Amino acid sequence: GNMLLACTVQGGVFSDLRTKCAQQLSRLDADVFPIGGVVPLMENQRYDVLVNCILAAKKGLDPSKPVHLFGAGHPIVFPVAVALGCDLLDSAAYAKYAADGRLIFPWGTEKLEELEELPCSCPICSGFTAKELKNLEEKERVRNIAIHNLYVSFSEMKRIRNAIRNVTLWELVEQKASCNPALFDGLRVLEGKESKEWLERFEPLSKPGALMYTGTHTVHRPLVYRYQKRLLERYKVHSSKYVVILPETTKPYSRSYLERFRKIDGDIIVSSPFGPVPLLLDEIYPIAQSVFPRELDEESRRLSEESLDQFLKKYNLKIGEVKRRDMRDIDRERIEAVIDMQFGKGMSEVLLDGEILIKKSKKTGKIRNVFCDGKHLLSLRAHDGLFTLKIEGAKIIHQNFPLPKLRVIVKEECKPFIIEGKSVFAKFVVDCDPVIRPFDECLIVSEKDELLGVGRTLLNREEMLSFGYGVAVKTREGLKDE
Ligand SMILES: [Zn+2]
Structure with missing residues (x-):
C-alpha cells in the first residue's frame, strides 16, 4: 500500500537547532513532520521547555504539512499542543498510567487507591464503584483503567475539535493551565514578545463568540496583542491631543460616555483590560465582545496601565477636558477610526474623500452602510463591529495604494x-x-x-x-x- 514519509524534527532543547532542522526537513517532500525527543520533557512536566520546542519546530516547518507530537498522552497537554499547531498525537500513556494504577481525568491524574469515588461517567466508571475496581484482579483492573483512560482521552479530543470549530481553543488551553502549575509555566513562554508576534500572524481577525477571561494569561492572547499593537500604529488621535480617561462601564462604553464625548474637543479613552480603548473603537472585536470579571487580577491591571502609559506617550497626549461649542460628527469620526484600525493608517482619508452618506439600521440605530459620492464602499458588521469591503471601496483602495x-x-x-x-x-x-x-x-x-x-x-x-x-x-x- 501507500506509505507516508515522516521526517522527525530534532534539536533537543535548543530552539535555533530545532528551527534549522525543521527548515531543512521542510525542503523534503515528506507527508508528516513529527516533533521528536520531547517525551522526557512531558514525563518530567517541563511544559515550558516543551512549548519552546514546539514553537521552534513550527517556526521552521511548512505550515501546510501535518505535525505529529510524539508521546503526548495526557489530555492536559492536548489543547496547548493543538493550539501551537500539532495535528496528530500518539501515546501509550493510557496503558502506562493504568499499569501504575492511575486514572486520567481532564484535570490531571488520580491514583485509584486514593479515590473513594470515581468522578467519571464512562462505561467503566458507571459499571464499577471505586471499591469494586480496586478489588479486581490486577490484570482486569489495569485493563479497565486503561479503557477508562481511553474514554477520557477521546472525549477530550472531541472537546478540542469543538473548541477549534467555535474558535475557543485559547480558553481551553488556559483552563488546563489553571489545573497544572507546570503547564502554567508553559503558557508563560507564550507571553514573550517573540511568541506573541508569531502567534498573532495566524490569529483570525475576529471570532463568532465573545472573548472569555480565564486568568492572568488572557490579556496575553494574540488577539489582545494585535489590538494594542495596531492601536499604537494605526489610531488617529484627536487633533487637540486632549484626552479624558474614564473607567470601564457596561459595554459598549458609548452608552455611558457618548453624551460627554459630544461636548468635548478631544478623545475619551476607557481604561480597560485591553489597555486604552478610544470611545470610537468601543464596538470592535474583541472590545465589546469580551467578558472580564468585575475585579481584574493584579497582573492584568498592571499591564493595562502600562499599555495606557505607552499610548499616551506615543501620541503625546494631554489629559484634560476642553469644552466645544460646535456639533460633533460622531458617526463620521467613528467610521474613520474603525477604517484606520482595520485597514491601516491613513486609509480613512483616502476612502472617505467625497460626499459621505452613512445609513443606519432602523431597528438598532447602528451604522450599517457607508456611501461616498453615491457609491457603496463599506458595510459595518453587527457581530464584530468591523467593516465588510464592497467592490466600490476596493476600487478606491486599488487606485490609491500600490501593491x-x-x-x-x-x-x-x-x-x-x-x-x-x-x-x-x-x-x-x-x-x-x-x-x-x-x-x-x-x-x-x-x-x-x-x-x-x-x-x-x-x-x-x-x-x-x-x-x-x-x-x-x-x-x-x-x-x-x-
Ligand atoms: Zn471513567
Missing part, C-alpha cells in the same frame, strides 16, 4: 473565475500582503495588478503560499457583478 496593499495576487488563469465570483484556491495564489490575517477583507488582483474582486481571506500569507489545497479567499463580489 501589495491588502492584495491577494492570483495567477492569470484564474481571472475568469474570480470575476464570476468564484473563490480563490490557495494553489493559485502568487503572493499576498504580509499584513493580511485570516478573515481579513482583501482585494483579489491578477499578476498585472488588475482588480478582479473583493473577498475575505481564510489564511495568512505564509499559509496561502504553502497550501497546495483548499480555499484561501472567499470571494464576495467579482468585478463582473456590476
Whole structure:
C-alpha cells in the first residue's frame, strides 16, 4: 500500500537547532513532520521547555504539512499542543498510567487507591464503584483503567475539535493551565514578545463568540496583542491631543460616555483590560465582545496601565477636558477610526474623500452602510463591529495604494473565475500582503495588478503560499457583478 514519509524534527532543547532542522526537513517532500525527543520533557512536566520546542519546530516547518507530537498522552497537554499547531498525537500513556494504577481525568491524574469515588461517567466508571475496581484482579483492573483512560482521552479530543470549530481553543488551553502549575509555566513562554508576534500572524481577525477571561494569561492572547499593537500604529488621535480617561462601564462604553464625548474637543479613552480603548473603537472585536470579571487580577491591571502609559506617550497626549461649542460628527469620526484600525493608517482619508452618506439600521440605530459620492464602499458588521469591503471601496483602495496593499495576487488563469465570483484556491495564489490575517477583507488582483474582486481571506500569507489545497479567499463580489 501507500506509505507516508515522516521526517522527525530534532534539536533537543535548543530552539535555533530545532528551527534549522525543521527548515531543512521542510525542503523534503515528506507527508508528516513529527516533533521528536520531547517525551522526557512531558514525563518530567517541563511544559515550558516543551512549548519552546514546539514553537521552534513550527517556526521552521511548512505550515501546510501535518505535525505529529510524539508521546503526548495526557489530555492536559492536548489543547496547548493543538493550539501551537500539532495535528496528530500518539501515546501509550493510557496503558502506562493504568499499569501504575492511575486514572486520567481532564484535570490531571488520580491514583485509584486514593479515590473513594470515581468522578467519571464512562462505561467503566458507571459499571464499577471505586471499591469494586480496586478489588479486581490486577490484570482486569489495569485493563479497565486503561479503557477508562481511553474514554477520557477521546472525549477530550472531541472537546478540542469543538473548541477549534467555535474558535475557543485559547480558553481551553488556559483552563488546563489553571489545573497544572507546570503547564502554567508553559503558557508563560507564550507571553514573550517573540511568541506573541508569531502567534498573532495566524490569529483570525475576529471570532463568532465573545472573548472569555480565564486568568492572568488572557490579556496575553494574540488577539489582545494585535489590538494594542495596531492601536499604537494605526489610531488617529484627536487633533487637540486632549484626552479624558474614564473607567470601564457596561459595554459598549458609548452608552455611558457618548453624551460627554459630544461636548468635548478631544478623545475619551476607557481604561480597560485591553489597555486604552478610544470611545470610537468601543464596538470592535474583541472590545465589546469580551467578558472580564468585575475585579481584574493584579497582573492584568498592571499591564493595562502600562499599555495606557505607552499610548499616551506615543501620541503625546494631554489629559484634560476642553469644552466645544460646535456639533460633533460622531458617526463620521467613528467610521474613520474603525477604517484606520482595520485597514491601516491613513486609509480613512483616502476612502472617505467625497460626499459621505452613512445609513443606519432602523431597528438598532447602528451604522450599517457607508456611501461616498453615491457609491457603496463599506458595510459595518453587527457581530464584530468591523467593516465588510464592497467592490466600490476596493476600487478606491486599488487606485490609491500600490501593491501589495491588502492584495491577494492570483495567477492569470484564474481571472475568469474570480470575476464570476468564484473563490480563490490557495494553489493559485502568487503572493499576498504580509499584513493580511485570516478573515481579513482583501482585494483579489491578477499578476498585472488588475482588480478582479473583493473577498475575505481564510489564511495568512505564509499559509496561502504553502497550501497546495483548499480555499484561501472567499470571494464576495467579482468585478463582473456590476
Ligand atoms: Zn471513567
